[in-house]
Amino acid sequence: MTQATVNSLPTKTHLSVNLNKVALVRNTRHLGIPSVTRAATLCLQAGADGITVHPRPDARHIRADDVRELAALMKAWPDREFNVEGNPFQNLMDCVQDLRERQLPVHQVTFVPDGEDQFTSDHGWNLPADNERLRPLIAQAHALGLRVSLFMDAEPAAMAHAKALGADRIELYTEPYAAAWGTPEQATQLARFAAAAQAALEVGLGVNAGHDLNRDNLAAFVRQVPGVAEVSIGHALIADALELGYTATVQAYQTCLSRD
Ligand SMILES: CC(=O)[C@@H](O)[C@H](O)COP(=O)(O)O
Numbered sequence: 384m385t386q387a388t389v390n391s392l393p394t395k396t397h398l399s400v401n402l403n404k405v406a407l408v409r410n411t412r413h414l415g416i417p418s419v420t421r422a423a424t425l426c427l428q429a430g431a432d433g434i435t436v437h438p439r440p441d442a443r444h445i446r447a448d449d450v451r452e453l454a455a456l457m458k459a460w461p462d463r464e465f466n467v468e469g470n471p472f473q474n475l476m477d478c479v480q481d482l483r484e485r486q487l488p489v490h491q492v493t494f495v496p497d498g499e500d501q502f503t504s505d506h507g508w509n510l511p512a513d514n515e516r517l518r519p520l521i522a523q524a525h526a527l528g529l530r531v532s533l534f535m536d537a538e539p540a541a542m543a544h545a546k547a548l549g550a551d552r553i554e555l556y557t558e559p560y561a562a563a564w565g566t567p568e569q570a571t572q573l574a575r576f577a578a579a580a581q582a583a584l585e586v587g588l589g590v591n592a593g594h595d596l597n598r599d600n601l602a603a604f605v606r607q608v609p610g611v612a613e614v615s616i617g618h619a620l621i622a623d624a625l626e627l628g629y630t631a632t633v634q635a636y637q638t639c640l641s642r643d
Pocket residue numbers: 403404437439468495502503504534593594617
């Protein structure tokens with residue numbers, strides 16, 4: 384990497400807490416508990432750097448109302464980030480346009496190429512094949528004042544395409560690393576993700592990461608993959624919070640991210 388690139392590496396990896404799973408439990412009754420906004424408040428009070436949600440078209444967990452209520456809450460936390468994930472060819476753009484019309488904060492959109500009823504995210508964009516259809520949506524998000532991150536597999540060659548499309552960041556889809564953690568494949572996967580992150584940094588993209596990161600696999604990832612600006616973590620973090628509470632859990636994840 385050039386010196387200029389090294390100098391621009393983030394000094395901290397931010398923790399964005401994904402609250403999908405809080406909404407998933409809430410949606411099994413009509414009682415409003417557990418509260419997604421209360422969870423967000425507790426995570427932010429505990430030191431989370433941001434909140435992530437992924438409102439899927441089937442509204443299985445996060446609903447449009449949740450996105451609005453969380454954005455309204457984020458107004459009271461101007462130094463924290465609100466990241467909304469989704470497929471821009473489905474409901475994502477309407478969702479963030481709605482926030483903008485209400486003058487509610489949203490900082491980043493993460494474009495994810497999921498099908499309408501996909502079990503969970505399991506792949507990134509296919510660049511350059513998806514280039515032409517993504518380009519106008521990235522421009523549309525920029526016109527709304529949003530940072531755009533593209534959910535990507537750890538393929539170094541795709542990073543220059545993401546940059547040429549106008550993306551600001553990529554989010555590395557980390558499930559293959561998480562699945563390899565603790566096995567002989569771990570080092571191979573780490574090297575693969577490090578190469579993809581380095582390729583992204585070299586073309587001037589920021590690097591986010593997420594999917595199945597947890598308290599066991601997180602520290603090695605951020606130590607060995609260069610320049611990770613942000614991780615978004617939901618499933619494992621909320622599972623931990625059921626046992627430890629939000630405050631202790633967020634603090635434990637921040638300890639994993641510490642570079643001391
Ligand atoms: C893009 C990504 O990896 C996460 O948003 C993941 O898709 C979480 O979604 P679910 O909580 O619906 O599994």
